[in-house]
Amino acid sequence: MGWIPCSGNSNTKKKIKKKMKNMKVEDNLSDQIKQAPGTGKSKTSDGSKNGNPDHIAAQTFTFRELATATRNFRTESLLGEGGFGRVHKGRLESTNQVVAIKQLDRNGLQGNREFLVEVLMLSLLHHPNLVNLIGYCADGDQRLLVYEYMPLGSLEDHLHDISPGKKRLDWNTRMKIAAGAARGLEYLHDKANPPVIYRDLKCSNILLGEGYHPKLSDFGLAKLGPVGENTHVSTRVMGTYGYCAPEYAMTGQLTLKSDVYSFGIVLLEIITGRKAIDNSKAAGEQNLVAWARPLFKDRRKFSQMADPMLQGQYPSRGLYQALAVAAMCVQExxxxxxxxxxVVTALTYLASQKYDPNAETVQSSRLAPPTPPRTKRGQ
Incomplete structure (x- = not known):
């Protein structure tokens, strides 16, 4: 789905633009807007500059339109609830398109700043592994975001909060999701200019479309990364406990490697089926990384780390390699x-190696368990 040009209520657009200019936040949002990826000195295909920070490539909606789309946000349309507020499924009357509508909770954890950052980021960034923002509503004190609808929900729904009768993720699907999420992150880090630090990578923010195609969502905490000779961005610590890199949690110094750590946690969750933090586990197993680190040191224990729900249906070599990638990502x-x-290179390869349980059974009866290649000393 391509980006929708600005349209809708001009007064609404003026309000949100004025709000952007007037907001006084510690990170100086107005400066970030001017430097945002896709703005500045770049030009459009017709040669004109698109560096106007007021330009928002998303459709505007009135609150009445979105209330109609969700039938007044009734309970039956509720998809989920997070720090931002509630998300409802709706159908736009003007286009008959099914969408997900996120409504800001005025008493919630996130506010106008996160709303504005999300509008800006998702208007300026576009990739097959990032969720598409269709538009927004800023009527009065109402703040809503309108996204493409992702029919399979979040990765968390399929790993942790599994409803009765829901199909468990097989190995091939898990690697496909991991590789796709990594490609979304690679776009933010390497293709966006300046780079973008996602800062809130977790299973609930990876949404799944048809065929389990993953897309990163929720960009309210995203930050522009360091440029030039700068090595980090200093900011207040935000994110989700269990996913924050240790150096960021301790110092507030944010880097691209902070996202890599969070991705390592997500990859571990995909492999093991465990949560980043699970207080229902025994004392030494509540923190996923603390539980995994001793096991990383003994390859004979790798099979103990595979999600029991896989029922042994995974390639031994693929498990070793996936765990090796996760272990590197979560280094202190x-x-x-x-x-x-x-990480993308490694996971794209693993995702391409389709696991066939029947072929694996025949092969394992003739061959000894494969061992990962070792690097020679001095290399």
Whole structure:
């Protein structure tokens, strides 16, 4: 789905633009808007400059239109609820398009700043593995975001909050989701200019379309990354407990490697079926990384880390390699973590190696368990 040019209530657009200019926040949002990816000195296909920070490539809606789309936000249309507010399924009367409509909770954890950042980021960034923003509503004190509808819900729905009768994710699907999510992150880090730090990567923010195609969503906490000789961005610590990189949690210094750490947590969840933080587990197993680190040191225990719901239906070599990638991503020292492009390369390869349980059974009866290649000393 392509971007929809600005249209709708001009007064609404004036209000949101004025709000952007007048907002006084610690991160100086107006400066970020001027430097945002896709603005500045770049030109459109017709040669004209598109560096106007007031330009928002998303449709505007009135509150009445979105209330009609959701039948007054009735309970039957509710898809979920998060820090931002409630998300409802709706159908736009003007286009008959099915959409997801997120309504800002005025008493919630996130506010106008996050709303504005999300509108800006998703209007300026476009990739097959990022959710499409169709438009927004800023009528009076109402703040709503309108997205494409993702029919399979979130990755969390399929890993942790599994409803009765729902199909469990097989190995091939898990690797496909991991590779796609990594490609979305790679776009933010390597293709956007300046780079964007996502800052809120977690299973509930990875939405799934037809065929389990993953897309990153919820960009309210996103930050423009360091440019030039700067090595990090200093900011207040935000995000979700269990996913924050240790150096960011301790110092507030945010880098692209902070996102890589969060991705490592998500990859571990995909492989193990465990939550980043699970207080229902025994004391030493509540934190996923703390539980996994000792097991990373002994390859004979790798099979203990596979999600029991896989019922042994996974390739041994693929499990070893996926765990190796996760282990590198969650290293405590940020400079020891890989760049996301290398993670994409590894996971794209793993996703291409389709696992066939029947072929694996025949093969394993003739061959010894495969071992990952070892790097020679000095290399």
């Amino acid at each position: 020292q940020a400079n020891m973590r890989p760049v996301i492009a290398d």
